[in-house]
Amino acid sequence: MKLPLLSLLIFLPLATAALLWLLPARLTRHLVAAGMLLNLLLATWILFVFVPTGEPFQFVERAVWIAGLNVQYFVAVDGLSVLFLPATTLLFLGSLVASWNSIEENRRLHYSLLLMLQSATLGIFCALDTLLFFVFWEATLLPIYFLLGRWGATVDAGRVAARYFLIMLAGGIPLLLAFILLAASQPAPTFDLSLLLAADLPRSTQYAVFLLLLLGFGLKVPFVPLHTWLPQFALAAPGSLTALLVGLKIGAFGLVRFTIPLAPLAAQDLHWLLAGLGTLALLYGAVGMLAQSNLRVGLAYASICHVGLAVLGLSAFTAQAAQGAISLLLSFAVATGGAFILLEFLRQRIGSTDINSLGGAAKTMPLLASGFLICGLAGVGMPGTSSFPGEFMLIIATLHSHTGAGLAALFALSIAAGGFLSLYRKAFFGQVTRPEVAQAEDLRPREWLVLVALIAMVAGIGIYPGPWIEIVRPAAEAWAAGLGR
Amino acid sequence: MNTALTEIFWTQQSSLPLLLLVQLLPLCGAALVFALRQRSTAVLAGKCLALAELLLLVYVVGRIDPTLPALQLAERFAPLAWHVAVDGISLVFLLLAALLTLLMTLYGMSRSRISPGLLFSVLLLAEGGLVGMLLTLNLAWFAAFSALELWAVVFLLRHWAASRVETQALARFVQYQAFGWALFAAGCVVLGWGHAEAHAGRWSFDLFDLQQTLPVGKFQTAAFYLLFYGLAVRTPLFPLHGWLPNMAQHGLIAVAPALMVGVKVGIYGMLRFVLPLTPTAVAYWQPYVVGFAMAGIFFTAALAFQQSDLRRLLAFAVVSHTSLLVIGVFSLHESGIQGAVLLAANFGLAVTGMWFIVGFVFRRTGTTELHELSGLFERIPFLAIAFLGCGLAIVGMPGTPGFDAAHLVLEAAIDNFGALPTVAAALGNVAAAGFLLWAFQRAFLSQRQAGAVEVEHTQPMEYVVCGIALLALLVIGFFAEPWLHLTEAASQAIATRFVR
Numbered sequence: 001m002k003l004p005l006l007s008l009l010i011f012l013p014l015a016t017a018a019l020l021w022l023l024p025a026r027l028t029r030h031l032v033a034a035g036m037l038l039n040l041l042l043a044t045w046i047l048f049v050f051v052p053t054g055e056p057f058q059f060v061e062r063a064v065w066i067a068g069l070n071v072q073y074f075v076a077v078d079g080l081s082v083l084f085l086p087a088t089t090l091l092f093l094g095s096l097v098a099s100w101n102s103i104e105e106n107r108r109l110h111y112s113l114l115l116m117l118q119s120a121t122l123g124i125f126c127a128l129d130t131l132l133f134f135v136f137w138e139a140t141l142l143p144i145y146f147l148l149g150r151w152g153a154t155v156d157a158g159r160v161a162a163r164y165f166l167i168m169l170a171g172g173i174p175l176l177l178a179f180i181l182l183a184a185s186q187p188a189p190t191f192d193l194s195l196l197l198a199a200d201l202p203r204s205t206q207y208a209v210f211l212l213l214l215l216g217f218g219l220k221v222p223f224v225p226l227h228t229w230l231p232q233f234a235l236a237a238p239g240s241l242t243a244l245l246v247g248l249k250i251g252a253f254g255l256v257r258f259t260i261p262l263a264p265l266a267a268q269d270l271h272w273l274l275a276g277l278g279t280l281a282l283l284y285g286a287v288g289m290l291a292q293s294n295l296r297v298g299l300a301y302a303s304i305c306h307v308g309l310a311v312l313g314l315s316a317f318t319a320q321a322a323q324g325a326i327s328l329l330l331s332f333a334v335a336t337g338g339a340f341i342l343l344e345f346l347r348q349r350i351g352s353t354d355i356n357s358l359g360g361a362a363k364t365m366p367l368l369a370s371g372f373l374i375c376g377l378a379g380v381g382m383p384g385t386s387s388f389p390g391e392f393m394l395i396i397a398t399l400h401s402h403t404g405a406g407l408a409a410l411f412a413l414s415i416a417a418g419g420f421l422s423l424y425r426k427a428f429f430g431q432v433t434r435p436e437v438a439q440a441e442d443l444r445p446r447e448w449l450v451l452v453a454l455i456a457m458v459a460g461i462g463i464y465p466g467p468w469i470e471i472v473r474p475a476a477e478a479w480a481a482g483l484g485r
Numbered sequence: 486m487n488t489a490l491t492e493i494f495w496t497q498q499s500s501l502p503l504l505l506l507v508q509l510l511p512l513c514g515a516a517l518v519f520a521l522r523q524r525s526t527a528v529l530a531g532k533c534l535a536l537a538e539l540l541l542l543v544y545v546v547g548r549i550d551p552t553l554p555a556l557q558l559a560e561r562f563a564p565l566a567w568h569v570a571v572d573g574i575s576l577v578f579l580l581l582a583a584l585l586t587l588l589m590t591l592y593g594m595s596r597s598r599i600s601p602g603l604l605f606s607v608l609l610l611a612e613g614g615l616v617g618m619l620l621t622l623n624l625a626w627f628a629a630f631s632a633l634e635l636w637a638v639v640f641l642l643r644h645w646a647a648s649r650v651e652t653q654a655l656a657r658f659v660q661y662q663a664f665g666w667a668l669f670a671a672g673c674v675v676l677g678w679g680h681a682e683a684h685a686g687r688w689s690f691d692l693f694d695l696q697q698t699l700p701v702g703k704f705q706t707a708a709f710y711l712l713f714y715g716l717a718v719r720t721p722l723f724p725l726h727g728w729l730p731n732m733a734q735h736g737l738i739a740v741a742p743a744l745m746v747g748v749k750v751g752i753y754g755m756l757r758f759v760l761p762l763t764p765t766a767v768a769y770w771q772p773y774v775v776g777f778a779m780a781g782i783f784f785t786a787a788l789a790f791q792q793s794d795l796r797r798l799l800a801f802a803v804v805s806h807t808s809l810l811v812i813g814v815f816s817l818h819e820s821g822i823q824g825a826v827l828l829a830a831n832f833g834l835a836v837t838g839m840w841f842i843v844g845f846v847f848r849r850t851g852t853t854e855l856h857e858l859s860g861l862f863e864r865i866p867f868l869a870i871a872f873l874g875c876g877l878a879i880v881g882m883p884g885t886p887g888f889d890a891a892h893l894v895l896e897a898a899i900d901n902f903g904a905l906p907t908v909a910a911a912l913g914n915v916a917a918a919g920f921l922l923w924a925f926q927r928a929f930l931s932q933r934q935a936g937a938v939e940v941e942h943t944q945p946m947e948y949v950v951c952g953i954a955l956l957a958l959l960v961i962g963f964f965a966e967p968w969l970h971l972t973e974a975a976s977q978a979i980a981t982r983f984v985r
Contacts, residue, residue, distance in 0.1 A: 065966075066889065066965050066966050066969065067966055067969075067970075068965075068966060068969035068970060068973060069889065069892070069893075069969070105863075106866065109866065134883060135883035135884065135888075138882055138883045139883060139884060141882075142873075142877065142882070145922075149926070149930050150862065150930060155932075158926050158930045158931065159926070162919075162922045162923065162926055165918065165922060166915060166918055166919055166922065169880065169914075169915050169918050170912070170915045173908065173911045173912065173914075173915070176892070176895070176911070177895075177899070177904070177907070177908065177911070180892070180895065180896055180899060181899070184896070184899070184900075208904075
């Protein structure tokens with residue numbers, strides 16, 4: 001009998017969360033760490049067993065969930081999603097380390113919520129029943145709301161949390177409508193993605209589905225002008241939470257997984273919309289970053305910029321573009337996620353990540369400063385870092401399909417790089433003027449370990465990207481073939 | 486298509502007249518507790534009786550076959566015009582009524598002016614009224630049981646009212662309810678008279694008899710309006726909701742609103758009587774009713790945002806989400822009706838849970854004014870989480886029954902009214918999430934104000950009450966299948982009358 005590996009992976013965090021309440025409170029953090037490590041091992045194991053050239057969907061598990069509505073518990077991974085599993089588990093582990101000493105009260109609740117969020121996020125990457133996906137998608141809201149509202153970094157974190165919750169709840173409506181519309185378009189209503197992908201929909205239905213899904217996922221991506229929650233969120237949330245939300249681009253993943261393949265005709269008719277939104281986000285993010293004085297908000301704008309590149313590239317609808325987009329998104333999980341985690345270390349030391357209260361931080365915290373530099377450079381797509389292969393493929397694809405937008409992208413990326421380096425210089429170089437900075441202690445061993453892991457991945461994937469890209473390639477080719485190109 | 490009602494007698498399904506037991510248990514229980522009211526055993530007896538009623542109903546659910554569209558376990562006793570039967574829909578409401586009564590007996594709050602024994606016996610009497618309304622297939626009996634339940638609520642409110650505003654709220658309540666009841670009774674008379682005209686002066690209020698000779702033309706319209714508005718006051722439906730906010734704010738906390746709006750007998754009455762008895766009028770007036778309901782969702786949600794009192798806020802939340810139920814019922818579509826039934830149960834349980842929590846907060850702080858509450862999360866985290874959990878059930882988050890049910894209603898709404906009204910209805914949910922989160926934010930998550938009362942930690946009884954409500958929501962939410970199965974055939978049976 002085969003083990004239900006994916007279900008184990010998805011529900012292990014929930015089981016850990018339940019266990020927290022049964023064991024003494026002093027064991028909480030260690031138990032969470034053990035659970036997350038086990039999950040990381042499980043995800044790595046899945047990655048090793050996964051055969052890139054094999055069946056499109058592997059580790060399939062199917063069970064009837066709500067027979068009356070024809071909803072299934074249907075999970076599986078393909079080349080597009082399998083790499084997100086280790087990335088997610090790794091990032092959650094990093095997030096745990098980043099919050100190791102900063103959570104004093106209600107620790108059990110805090111970590112239970114974090115584990116709930118992990119379960120839901122893993123579920124998003126694995127679900128192949130649209131309604132099951134939606135359930136996981138909405139299930140992320142509650143833990144995020146609480147983690148931000150209760151353990152936020154600023155006084156108005158509660159307000160920001162409520163705003164985020166409402167915006168995302170409203171964003172769920174178009175998603176749900178699109179899924180209902182898709183289900184109703186079939187002779188027998190179904191939410192099974194593999195059936196929906198095979199179906200030929202009339203063009204008008206495709207338009208409706210495409211636009212609804214674009215709106216729903218666009219809020220999470222985020223597209224400009226739907227992005228206003230993100231800078232606020234980055235400022236109000238502890239870095240350990242922002243790392244998860246910004247690092248794991250579930251919005252863009254939704255575009256790749258659902259929006260484009262489910263409505264291929266509409267997507268190709270409206271390629272200009274996708275490309276335009278991508279370019280707008282690219283330019284806006286890059287320019288917006290120049291105006292920031294807070295490193296966390298700056299990084300949030302950088303992430304708007306980069307996810308814009310992924311969307312722009314996707315609008316070429318080629319295998320190369322899909323491959324590039326997925327590798328770029330994965331690289332962000334490590335690089336941007338890592339950068340936010342390092343900023344959380346910094347915030348715990350200085351109490352702020354505003355450049356005005358930093359200055360010369362590299363003198364007292366050389367390790368932290370160099371780690372942040374590497375993650376940041378990966379974020380701007382420096383050759384030799386993990387982002388470069390993906391970015392390169394995307395730029396090539398874009399220059400072929402939307403030449404003007406591709407040129408604009410190159411321009412925006414150089415602005416973003418400049419913006420990042422300028423912020424970095426002001427924060428980490430120069431004279432130390434603040435006593436907090438002068439007394440700050442560099443990374444502790446536990447934090448140091450996170451840093452080493454991050455750098456190993458950023459540099460390792462950057463220098464030798466072959467195996468990773470090969471995992472994505474067959475799935476990306478199938479993806480492009482499914483669009484009829 | 487054959488749309489005639491059918492029924493299966495109890496003798497074919499059971500060796501006992503189960504529904505008679507279901508009806509008599511709370512009524513006899515009320516008498517017993519009333520007799521014991523001076524002794525300490527009264528409280529225990531009340532709790533046991535409430536539990537017994539719930540278990541009995543669970544047994545009844547096991548006895549019926551939900552795949553049949555017929556009404557089942559039917560009992561008739563002609564001299565009293567006694568005619569009862571159940572189907573999947575009424576069982577959902579019955580189970581909810583029994584569960585809520587059990588929770589209320591656990592919660593059991595009273596000011597010193599009414600003894601616990603008396604309170605429990607009135608509670609059981611109210612349950613008897615609710616159960617009677619849900620069992621009977623006779624309009625006159627429905628009205629009579631409705632009067633019994635209203636009397637019980639008024640009795641409780643009268644013993645609670647100590648100040649002038651409280652008395653005023655009570656007076657307003659009585660005026661509204663008496664008016665609504667009178668409208669409903671008038672509707673019954675119109676239908677009964679119609680039957681008498683057609684059958685040589687033989688009056689009947691029985692659903693089965695009335696269904697054979699539906700009134701035509703203006704009479705049907707009149708009957709529809711009288712019954713619908715009578716129930717709309719009770720439900721309450723915008724714009725006839727004026728009694729609820731005052732009663733919620735100044736009346737007996739938790740118990741009174743839970744009795745009035747926890748079990749949506751108004752919605753049940755529409756499904757059981759209004760839709761089958763006045764089908765032409767229902768189909769004709771459908772757009773207007775739905776239009777009003779749409780307006781109601783947003784108008785009352787906007788009012789909820791204006792409230793500074795948690796109890797009033799919840800009252801407006803009830804009116805807002807009840808409008809969504811009416812959209813489901815008046816979609817006249819199988820999944821819309823099924824969704825409305827499940828959603829009604831979900832809302833009833835969730836909002837009652839929230840009312841209990843508000844009651845617990847009031848016991849600690851002596852107020853439900855939002856600006857006087859702060860930082861409660863630190864002291865009573867479990868109650869805070871339960872409050873949010875119930876709130877999310879109202880919003881229809883996945884994992885609560887609200888999700889599956891709202892999904893069904895939206896599906897029906899897309900089919901019937903197109904995309905735009907559906908989006909509007911769905912946005913109503915976001916609005917509800919807005920004010921519920923806003924209230925949660927202020928009362929529970931905000932920084933504790935200087936000089937605020939140090940509240941005590943959660944009590945075991947509070948864990949039990951909120952735990953049961955929360956657990957029921959989560960379990961039904963994740964395992965919705967049995968409930969869909971239970972209500973499917975019955976919803977179909979109602980919707981077949983309106984095949985387009």
